[in-house]
Amino acid sequence: MNPTQKDHTTKQMLRQKVMKLCYQMPALRNKQVGGTKTAIGRLMVGSGTSKNVINTLANMGKSSTYQTVYNMFKKMRTIINRVRTYVNSHSYWLHC
Known part of the structure; x- marks a missing residue:
């Protein structure tokens, strides 16, 4: 591929593609880092770490905040309850 030809x-289209890639790479990295921070926060909440310690680590950039982790657990509980309700209401298919 000779660019002069x-x-x-x-x-112009090739430049736009390169620019899109340049924007997408940091976004992907930020997403991965955010997932790691959330996993660290979940681990700390699960092990009984205090809210103040979790928020201090979040301020240092090492973890998600306690509220973020709490909201995630709350959302997970809602999803689990919906799945349970669905399975219970459709379990008659399992007995056929």
């Missing part, structure tokens, strides 16, 4: 439109 490309027309202006093709060059």
Whole structure:
């Protein structure tokens, strides 16, 4: 691929693709780092770490805040309850 042989439109499209990649790479990294911080926060809440310690680590950039982890657990409980309700209401299919 020789860039000098490309027309202006093709060059512009290639530039746009490169720019999109340049924006997507840091976003992907931030998503992975955020997931790790949330996992650390969940581990600490599960092991009984105090709210103040979790929030202090969050302020240092090492973990998610206590509220973020609490909201995640709350959302997970809601999903689990919905699945239980669905399975219980459709369990007659299992006995056929």
